[in-house]
Amino acid sequence: xxxxxxxxxxxxxxxxxxxxxxxxxxxxxxxxxxxxxxxxxxxxxxxxxxxxxxxxxxxxxxxxxxxxxxxxxxxxxxxxxxxxxxxxxxxxxxxxxxxxxxxxxxxxxxxxxxxxxxxxxxxxxxxxxxxxxxxxxxxxxxxxxxxxxxxxxxxxxxxxxxxxxxxxxxxxxxxxxxxxxxxxxxxxxxxxxxxxxxxxxxxxxxxxxxxxxxxxxxxxxxxxxxxxxxxxxxxxxxxxxxxxxxxxxxxxxxxxxxxxxxxxxxxxxxxxxxxxxxxxxxxx
Numbered sequence: 021x022x023x024x025x026x027x028x029x030x031x032x033x034x035x036x037x038x039x040x041x042x043x044x045x046x047x048x049x050x051x052x053x054x055x056x057x058x059x060x061x062x063x064x065x066x067x068x069x070x071x072x073x074x075x076x077x078x079x080x081x082x083x084x085x086x087x088x089x090x091x092x093x094x095x096x097x098x099x100x101x102x103x104x105x106x107x108x109x110x111x112x113x114x115x116x117x118x119x120x121x122x123x124x125x126x127x128x129x130x131x132x133x134x135x136x137x138x139x140x141x142x143x144x145x146x147x148x149x150x151x152x153x154x155x156x157x158x159x160x161x162x163x164x165x166x167x168x169x170x171x172x173x174x175x176x177x178x179x180x181x182x183x184x185x186x187x188x189x190x191x192x193x194x195x196x197x198x199x200x201x202x203x204x205x206x207x208x209x210x211x212x213x214x215x216x217x218x219x220x221x222x223x224x225x226x227x228x229x230x231x232x233x234x235x236x237x238x239x240x241x242x243x244x245x246x247x248x249x250x251x252x253x254x255x256x257x258x259x260x261x262x263x264x265x266x267x268x269x270x271x272x273x274x275x276x277x278x279x280x281x282x283x284x285x286x287x288x289x290x291x292x293x294x295x296x297x298x299x300x301x302x303x304x
Contacts, residue, residue, distance in 0.1 A: 119150075247261070
């Protein structure tokens with residue numbers, strides 16, 4: 021499973037960038053092994069200064085899917101993901117464009133990134149109403165430290181929407197490489213792009229140290245423990261992990277075979293509690 025987007029360029033990307041660099045790299049990498057790859061890419065983020073260079077309008081989607089296919093050196097995309105909600109475009113217009121691309125054989129499934137459960141629900145309702153394609157995946161930021169989408173997971177599980185979270189190591193904070201009172205090592209994200217990582221404070225380090233103790237109790241490296249915990253959450257189907265070294269890939273793969281017990285999940289909830297939950301209404 022390879023995930024990319026039409027605007028990804030690595031650390032050098034910026035808002036309004038024409039992007040496409042990551043898709044070109046992926047295209048070269050999978051060119052001779054396309055049938056062995058589940059390929060996902062995204063649409064919706066700005067690719068230029070004009071009003072038609074962003075969002076989820078039909079013209080933008082249908083133009084960008086062709087550009088992505090060309091850069092990826094393939095004639096179909098397994099999972100086409102709408103990158104961000106578009107408040108200016110009616111969702112039925114977006115769904116109709118996705119339907120056209122799907123009928124043309126250019127995409128096989130479609131998903132949503134950074135969409136809340138109520139927005140996914142709207143797409144499900146429209147798909148039933150219009151007899152259109154059904155959203156099958158949700159890509160959200162989710163980690164022990166970032167759980168605002170926690171209560172959306174039950175909705176996704178109930179409606180058979182696979183969740184592929186990103187930032188599950190929270191920019192490297194959940195790897196154990198950042199320590200209280202220490203300057204970030206050169207070459208790490210916190211050193212190279214400090215605006216890409218959470219602001220650290222004493223309360224955050226208290227939580228990180230508590231998580232590391234739990235990982236030690238489970239006899240797992242902290243990063244593997246954090247990823248295994250994420251995979252143990254409801255509706256998870258895969259993980260989006262960004263890496264810079266081969267050993268990081270190997271560690272991510274190893275986490276898929278690790279098990280985090282129910283007791284450990286409960287302990288993590290104490291350290292990093294999920295958002296407040298509305299109690300069930302009183303039934304008469």
